[in-house]
Amino acid sequence: MSQIITLEQLKQTLKEKLASGARVVAPVLDGDMATFKPITNVEKASFEPRACVQNSIKEFFFPKHETLFSFVRQGNDVVLTDAADFDVEQIVVGARPCDAAALPILDPLFAWDYQDRFYQERRAKTTVVTFACTKSDAHCFCSAVGGAPDNTSGADAILFDLGDGSFEVRAVTEKGTALFAGKTSESDKTGAACEPPKADFDVNSIAAWIRENYSSPLWEKVSLRCVGCGACAFVCPTCHCFDMVDEGSYNKGKRVRNWDSCQEAMFTLHASGHNPRGTQGKRQRQRLAHKFVIYPDKFKSFLCTGCGSCSRSCGQMFGVRPCLEALDKQGVKAQQ
Amino acid sequence: MENIYLPDPMEVLQVTQETGDVKRVRIRFRDPEKAANFHFNIGQFGIYSVFGVGESVFNICCSNSHQHEYIEFCFRKVGRLTERMWDVEPGDTIGFRGPFGNSYPMQDWEGKDIVFIAGGIAMPPIRCAIQYCLENREKYGKISIVYGARTVGDLVCRNELDEWAKYPDVDVLKTVDVAPTDGVAWDGRVDFVPTVLKDSKVSGDNAIALVVGPPIMIKLSLPILAENGIKDENIFTSLENRMKCGLGKCGRCNCGSVYVCKEGPVFTQADLKKMPDDF
Numbered sequence: 058m059s060q061i062i063t064l065e066q067l068k069q070t071l072k073e074k075l076a077s078g079a080r081v082v083a084p085v086l087d088g089d090m091a092t093f094k095p096i097t098n099v100e101k102a103s104f105e106p107r108a109c110v111q112n113s114i115k116e117f118f119f120p121k122h123e124t125l126f127s128f129v130r131q132g133n134d135v136v137l138t139d140a141a142d143f144d145v146e147q148i149v150v151g152a153r154p155c156d157a158a159a160l161p162i163l164d165p166l167f168a169w170d171y172q173d174r175f176y177q178e179r180r181a182k183t184t185v186v187t188f189a190c191t192k193s194d195a196h197c198f199c200s201a202v203g204g205a206p207d208n209t210s211g212a213d214a215i216l217f218d219l220g221d222g223s224f225e226v227r228a229v230t231e232k233g234t235a236l237f238a239g240k241t242s243e244s245d246k247t248g249a250a251c252e253p254p255k256a257d258f259d260v261n262s263i264a265a266w267i268r269e270n271y272s273s274p275l276w277e278k279v280s281l282r283c284v285g286c287g288a289c290a291f292v293c294p295t296c297h298c299f300d301m302v303d304e305g306s307y308n309k310g311k312r313v314r315n316w317d318s319c320q321e322a323m324f325t326l327h328a329s330g331h332n333p334r335g336t337q338g339k340r341q342r343q344r345l346a347h348k349f350v351i352y353p354d355k356f357k358s359f360l361c362t363g364c365g366s367c368s369r370s371c372g373q374m375f376g377v378r379p380c381l382e383a384l385d386k387q388g389v390k391a392q393q
Numbered sequence: 394m395e396n397i398y399l400p401d402p403m404e405v406l407q408v409t410q411e412t413g414d415v416k417r418v419r420i421r422f423r424d425p426e427k428a429a430n431f432h433f434n435i436g437q438f439g440i441y442s443v444f445g446v447g448e449s450v451f452n453i454c455c456s457n458s459h460q461h462e463y464i465e466f467c468f469r470k471v472g473r474l475t476e477r478m479w480d481v482e483p484g485d486t487i488g489f490r491g492p493f494g495n496s497y498p499m500q501d502w503e504g505k506d507i508v509f510i511a512g513g514i515a516m517p518p519i520r521c522a523i524q525y526c527l528e529n530r531e532k533y534g535k536i537s538i539v540y541g542a543r544t545v546g547d548l549v550c551r552n553e554l555d556e557w558a559k560y561p562d563v564d565v566l567k568t569v570d571v572a573p574t575d576g577v578a579w580d581g582r583v584d585f586v587p588t589v590l591k592d593s594k595v596s597g598d599n600a601i602a603l604v605v606g607p608p609i610m611i612k613l614s615l616p617i618l619a620e621n622g623i624k625d626e627n628i629f630t631s632l633e634n635r636m637k638c639g640l641g642k643c644g645r646c647n648c649g650s651v652y653v654c655k656e657g658p659v660f661t662q663a664d665l666k667k668m669p670d671d672f
Contacts, residue, residue: 125396125398125399126396126398126399128444128445130444130486133404133484133485133486134402134423134486135402135444135486135488136402137399137400137402137488139396139399140396166641166642167642169640169641169642169655170640170641170655171397171640171641171642172394172395172397173397173640173642174394174395174396174397177394178394271649271669271670272669272670297642297644298643298644298645299637299638299642299643299644300637300643301398301447301448301637301638301643302447303442303444303445303446303447305445306445307444307445307446307477308445309445310444310445312398312442312447312448314398317643317644317645319644319645324635324645325634325635325645325646326635327633327634327635328449328471328472328475329471333634333648333671333672334671339671343647343671346649347644347647350649350650351647351649351650354650355650355652
């Protein structure tokens with residue numbers, strides 16, 4: 058037997074959470090694209106089947122812009138005030154499996170010897186409900202990096218659209234079980250995700266090529282398209298590089314953390330003028346190496362879930378998949 | 394949970410102008426309990442705040458013998474933050490996070506001859522190790538200090554060089570690229586560091602070299618160290634890559650899979666040969 062929930066019951070569950078003071082994040086239609094936003098009215102949430110949402114749920118764990126502390130100068134002294142704790146319950150509903158899968162990938166980074174309170178508090182307070190994919194597009198390649206349209210990694214519960222206004226609920230964790238306790242009914246209907254997307258390259262072979270071809274001229278060649286705008290990093294569920302800057306004045310202000318991108322020319326620019334990654338090729342190499350060599354070396358997983366958001370957002374029709382395909386064709390296979 | 398990005402307010406105790414654009418700053422924790430519990434190892438770095446402007450990374454440039462009373466760092470006025478840092482005076486408050494990174498293996502170096510090689514603003518990351526060795530003079534063998542800068546006016550810790558030369562069995566070879574023409578007294582050499590290094594008496598299998606400076610100086614010094622029989626695993630350097638967090642999270646200081654902030658900044662020449670050219 059399976060557990061099912063109707064769309065109305067799902068909305069009712071979220072309404073109750075909102076009433077209890079929880080923050081609910083769901084896809085909201087924004088023109089013809091959906092964007093994850095905190096909602097106050099569940100009717101704003103859009104749970105239509107779709108291959109993609111404009112942004113990643115990453116920003117509800119690692120915001121684009123967040124205050125780390127504030128300061129005020131008092132005479133010769135400076136008084137620092139720590140940022141407030143994140144102490145609301147948060148429900149993220151409607152995430153794609155490839156978006157949620159980024160969370161267990163990022164966990165060890167934010168706990169690597171130094172515990173990042175900001176990420177970890179949000180992570181502990183949040184329940185993630187994913188929707189198994191019902192369609193994929195040409196950008197998707199989760200299956201090439203160990204994912205699947207019904208992957209439950211990072212999800213507390215996964216819902217399968219039954220196409221009749223109801224969903225099969227499969228709880229993954231205790232948080233997921235608790236969210237749907239008493240909300241579902243038994244049924245003999247079961248849901249299924251769409252077919253896995255196809256990708257005819259082998260990521261492990263490409264990773265091995267990257268490791269051995271750090272100085273290959275191919276990096277500059279494949280990166281000619283890239284204008285270094287950083288959009289790929291901002292939509293990526295796993296990209297986590299950040300900048301820390303002060304806002305305000307010399308006397309009063311705050312230190313904030315902002316998302317950053319390794320594709321931007323100033324990312325590694327030294328005050329002396331020296332830049333270890335002075336060309337777009339070197340910066341693209343860093344992006345790909347970070348995802349497929351460096352992160353696996355450090356944390357045993359690819360820093361990529363194959364969601365395809367980077368190439369969907371790229372104005373130059375580039376991104377991880379096109380880059381992997383170019384490296385595969387012009388690097389890996391050219392050597393064979 | 395603790396906020397790893399929150400600096401400690403530090404009182405500025407002393408500011409020393411080293412050159413036309415380099416200052417050395419001595420600071421201590423405003424919180425006496427923090428000061429009492431603070432410990433760092435020689436070669437580690439800190440991240441210093443000018444509140445309202447931001448943070449910058451500098452090596453802790455003094456020995457740790459007074460670590461509960463103060464620490465020191467040097468900076469060159471070169472960017473937005475250091476322009477503002479230039480104006481700090483004793484009594485002012487700056488922020489400090491750290492210590493971060495690995496350190497020079499001072500215990501492993503005991504009983505060995507050491508050559509310290511620095512160029513320009515790279516004296517501070519070596520000064521901490523020189524001070525430590527001289528404070529523990531009996532533990533180390535022959536010491537040679539080779540230090541060069543463009544001009545006499547660019548030598549950091551210029552007065553200390555003469556003090557160091559007074560210690561037993563310490564050889565200070567100081568040099569400038571360009572001879573002073575304006576009547577400035579100069580009793581050192583006029584040559585490039587790698588050339589002067591040839592006259593260092595520290596050599597052999599058991600010798601240690603610590604070399605920090607501009608890439609070209611390091612590049613030309615390495616063959617001379619090799620000629621002197623100093624092995625790659627005994628040649629140490631301190632890398633500087635741009636950093637923000639110092640905690641292995643912000644993602645910009647890495648050379649391939651090596652995070653300079655956590656696994657460095659101290660590497661041997663043998664380590665560097667295994668790392669991709671990303672610095």
